[in-house]
Amino acid sequence: MRFRALPGFRDFYPEQMAVRRTIEAVWHQASRRAGFQEFDGPVLESLELFTSKSGPEIETQLYAFSDKGERRVALRPEMTPTLARMVGARAGGLPKPIKWYCVPQFFRYERPQRGRGREFLQWNVDVIGASEPAADAEVMAVAIDALRMLGLGEQDVVMRVNDRRFLRRMLQSIDVEEREEPEVLGIIDKLARDPAAAKRLEERLGEKRAREILGWCERMPLGRAEELESVLEACRDYGVEAYLEPDFKTVRGLAYYTGPVWEIFDRGTQLRAIAGGGRYDELIAAFGGPDLPALGFGMGDVVLRELLQEKGLEPEAPPRVEVFVVPIGPEMLGPARQVLARLRERGVSADAPYGGTKVGKALKAADLIGARRAVLVGPEEWAEGAVRVKDLASGQEQSVRLEDLE
Numbered sequence: 001m002r003f004r005a006l007p008g009f010r011d012f013y014p015e016q017m018a019v020r021r022t023i024e025a026v027w028h029q030a031s032r033r034a035g036f037q038e039f040d041g042p043v044l045e046s047l048e049l050f051t052s053k054s055g056p057e058i059e060t061q062l063y064a065f066s067d068k069g070e071r072r073v074a075l076r077p078e079m080t081p082t083l084a085r086m087v088g089a090r091a092g093g094l095p096k097p098i099k100w101y102c103v104p105q106f107f108r109y110e111r112p113q114r115g116r117g118r119e120f121l122q123w124n125v126d127v128i129g130a131s132e133p134a135a136d137a138e139v140m141a142v143a144i145d146a147l148r149m150l151g152l153g154e155q156d157v158v159m160r161v162n163d164r165r166f167l168r169r170m171l172q173s174i175d176v177e178e179r180e181e182p183e184v185l186g187i188i189d190k191l192a193r194d195p196a197a198a199k200r201l202e203e204r205l206g207e208k209r210a211r212e213i214l215g216w217c218e219r220m221p222l223g224r225a226e227e228l229e230s231v232l233e234a235c236r237d238y239g240v241e242a243y244l245e246p247d248f249k250t251v252r253g254l255a256y257y258t259g260p261v262w263e264i265f266d267r268g269t270q271l272r273a274i275a276g277g278g279r280y281d282e283l284i285a286a287f288g289g290p291d292l293p294a295l296g297f298g299m300g301d302v303v304l305r306e307l308l309q310e311k312g313l314e315p316e317a318p319p320r321v322e323v324f325v326v327p328i329g330p331e332m333l334g335p336a337r338q339v340l341a342r343l344r345e346r347g348v349s350a351d352a353p354y355g356g357t358k359v360g361k362a363l364k365a366a367d368l369i370g371a372r373r374a375v376l377v378g379p380e381e382w383a384e385g386a387v388r389v390k391d392l393a394s395g396q397e398q399s400v401r402l403e404d405l406e
Contacts, residue, residue: 075107096130103121115302129294158267191214
């Protein structure tokens with residue numbers, strides 16, 4: 001019987017794993033150079049942690065089950081509830097602002113489609129305990145910083161920005177009642193990707209009010225968006241203004257957002273959102289923690305890799321090793337292993353055949369795995385405490401004493 005990976009799950013062969021690690025390395029670098037500390041939490045959480053704020057209907061989107069202790073649990077679909085739980089448990093002893101990030105794996109029981117699987121990696125960056133607009137701008141800049149490091153410029157991606165407070169104020173100006181807001185915001189959030197959303201908006205609010213909202217979506221009334229002024233100004237200071245585009249349709253589906261919200265898309269708008277985030281000032285308290293302002297974002301690896309592939313920017317897998325050690329004859333297998341150990345002790349990635357093989361075949365193997373140099377261990381040189389080092393690109397060889405080998 002042959003087995004396959006489950007639908008929506010991925011195998012990572014070495015060349016794919018190398019690309020994954022390169023992307024993760026960029027995420028770590030962008031986080032750390034902005035002063036964020038890495039954290040993580042359990043992959044399995046109480047189901048109630050996720051249903052308490054999103055409602056029991058979210059269980060259909062989760063890998064939820066009863067464990068052997070008859071506890072209702074779920075594989076984590078996102079990190080924000082875990083973050084809120086962890087901060088709430090130790091908030092009094094944590095210096096503010098709390099600047100944390102993580103790169104965990106998540107699981108959602110959804111229909112697999114382009115840009116979305118049932119498991120995925122996601123970079124999360126959060127600031128807790130800061131109410132200043134500069135915190136929102138810094139987090140936005142960190143997301144852009146990583147995309148820049150991966151080769152994506154302002155011509156490739158756009159960050160669409162809005163503010164939940166501005167949205168609500170504009171809806172109130174056309175007499176949309178508070179109880180109507182969640183449904184109306186949900187429809188606005190779908191206007192860019194669902195052709196039927198405009199019709200639903202008209203059915204819900206009537207032609208006049210729907211036309212007013214659609215007008216704002218076509219040309220965002222920035223002159224009235226005072227809630228965004230400070231954030232946009234700070235973004236200019238961080239040098240990411242060229243990536244920003246105020247957009248009234250940007251709502252973000254999650255109900256817990258309270259202020260600025262944003263999403264990053266490819267300029268061609270062919271893919272799902274690459275990243276999205278915003279301010280959620282009431283969430284920590286809602287999970288039993290102290291009343292602390294908070295904001296953050298998530299960037300998934302699935303859509304990002306698709307975009308990098310489309311742009312010809314997907315990172316190349318690095319060579320498996322730098323050096324391939326070749327014994328000249330079976331009697332030199334032992335000395336070759338000693339050379340191998342010496343190189344590894346000095347921090348050089350190196351490999352060698354396990355048994356005796358012809359030199360030509362060994363050099364071909366070295367070339368196939370991307371080695372830059374071959375170290376030829378022959379009896380004559382070994383007797384003199386040396387080896388021959390061959391540059392596999394130029395073909396040049398030179399004798400190197402063992403103490404100088406690196």
